[in-house]
Amino acid sequence: MALHRLQTPDQANMLSIPDLIQKKKRGGVLSDEEVKTFIRAVTNKTIQDCQTGAMLMAIWQKGMVVKETETLTREMMSSGEVMSWPKEWAGLVVDKHSTGGVGDKVSLVLAPALAACGCKVPMISGRGLAHTGGTLDKLESIPGFNIHQSAEQIQKILGSVGCCIVGQTEMLVPADRVLYALRDATSTVDSLPLITGSIISKKGAESLSALVLDVKFGRAALYKDLESAKELAESLVNVGNGLGIRTGAVLSCMDGTIGRCVGNSLEVIESLETLKGKGPEDLMELVTTLGGILLLMTGLVSDLPAGRERISGAVTDGAALSKFRAMMEAQGVAAEAAQSLCSAHTDYYSVLRKADHQSELTTPAEGLVSEVDGLVLAEVLHKLGAGRSKAGEPINHSVGAELLVSPGQRAERGVPWLRLHYEDPAPTPDQMNRLRDALSLGTDTQTQQKQSLVKKLLLPQ
Incomplete structure (x- = not known):
């Protein structure tokens, strides 16, 4: 390259x-x-x-x-x-960016699915900070996965596999590295033009043909309401298109969690289960919508439903799983470990680290599950070692939680609804009480089935 x-x-x-x-x-x-x-x-x-x-x-x-x-x-x-690509890749180089969420493992499924559909995906991702998880941290829970790749290595992996997920190189957008640190120190992180500049400049340096943005809103998101998230999405889409990148956005709700698992190793397991055709509906909704938009913007499909169907097909027929396995091996994972993780019947913990302790919380009464507060869940897990407060801090990849119930599901009193994975430190009584309070139960008339996470689409004309 x-x-x-x-x-x-x-x-x-x-x-x-x-x-x-x-x-x-x-x-x-x-x-x-x-x-x-x-x-x-x-x-x-x-x-x-x-x-x-x-x-x-x-x-x-x-x-x-x-x-x-x-x-x-x-x-x-x-x-x-600024990256440049072979001429034969023209129109096919794509990426996705999320503004951060709880249990957001979309990239781990989406990148290989797009590669299976013929796209080239040089996905430059970030680490988790505060309560939001980071794609790089999830992947580094896989022994041997190397997120540090040179420009030449990135092109080689894209040529052979079609996708890679890497960290930002020292050569890309050095101005953003300086401004990002000072924005944090000066409490200017939430400036709309500065957020836009930071996100789109890094994607622009990838020389993309198309970019889709997953802009979150809700209790567990940076923006709490739809209107403020829409303002950010419009700024990102306008500037991205102004720089010559076909740019679209999805506005999605972030009150609870995406999927049932939160925490680095657990999210890798859920991503692999999804790539094996056994993923949760809300995760697949985001994967097929975001991927469908990118296929539409590259001209590989004629409309969004066709794009959704093609992404879904790449997952269900195993093509995306094959790409994920190839990507793992290309980025340093031993072939035997990659094969084990991708096999139909595997003990994931033969490769991934398992927390020393698991503890289950039970429902306090009978009722229909209304929701689980994703922000509370993420904040407690952060304190237990799953996240970091400052860049560079170590994290424990094994810490996490599994939701054992879904919104709309009837739960009997005393039935386990959450499995907590932890090591040292152990959760305090106050943290356990916060987790218990994160579960909301309702009656038949109060509770509805889990609704679509996707609330609005912003597509280029």
């Missing part, structure tokens, strides 16, 4: 950083050259952290118009190396 660096003229001697901060602080619209000057200074480290923080706060307070956000994103994308 060829890599090229996009150069822009250095305007640092012509435009004053304090003047740019002042202009944005007063609500002015920065010109293309002014945005370039700011990002160049960030990348070249010719700007003080306090000045960068001041600009981030000014952007947080005053916002950016679409053109400003588009320029910011393009300059961030161009701050490092």
Whole structure:
């Protein structure tokens, strides 16, 4: 894979950083050259952290118009190396991004399913932080799986397998690495243009043909309501399309969990079960919808129902499972371990780590399961070692939970509804009480069957 660096003229001697901060602080619209000057200074480290923080706060307070956000994103994308692909892959290079959820193992099923449909998927993913899980952490629970791949290795894996799931390389979007850290330190993480720039710049550096975004809303999501999530989705779609990437989005509800398993090793097991045709309906709904949109945007199908059907077929006929096995081996997993994980009847814990302790919670009364609070579940698991509060902290891949009931299911009193997997530290009485309170039971008239997670689609015209 060829890599090229996009150069822009250095305007640092012509435009004053304090003047740019002042202009944005007063609500002015920065010109293309002014945005370039700011990002160049960030990348070249010719700007003080306090000045960068001041600009981030000014952007947080005053916002950016679409053109400003588009320029910011393009300059961030161009701050490092930009991937390029063989001509025969034109129109087929695709990826997906999720804004984070509980039990979100969609990428582990979607990437190999797309590869089985003929796409090339250079999926650059992230790690979990706070209560949200990270795709890289899930995959690293598989012994030997190497998420660190060079540009040349990525192209080689795409050529032979069709998909890979890797971490961001040092060469891609260095400006985002600086801004991301300072956004956290300056409490500007929730700025719409800065979120848009961070997400789309990294995807733009992959030189994608098409991108689909899973924008979550609900109690366990960054955005709690549909309208604010829609605003983010529209910003991402507009800027992505403005950069020449066919971009669509799905707005999906994130109150509970996706699937029945939360925690790194457990989510790998559930992903493998899904690839073997035994996955939960809500997970498959997201996989087929997101994948169907990408197949539609690449022109491999003529409409969304056909795209959904083709993705579903790749899972049910075993083609996606074969791709996942090939991807594991290409990224360092021993062939024997990969074969064992993908076999029809296997003891997953012969390969994956199993927690030392399991404990079940039982239902306090008879009733229909209304919901399980995904945020509470994720927060308790985080405290037990499944997640991290700061980048670089170690996690315990074996910690997690299995839901033993589904919304709409009738549960008798004393029936187990949650199996907790833990090691050291053991859950405290307060944490166990929080978990018990996460279960909501209702009556026949109060409780409905679990509804569709997908609430709205935003597709390019």
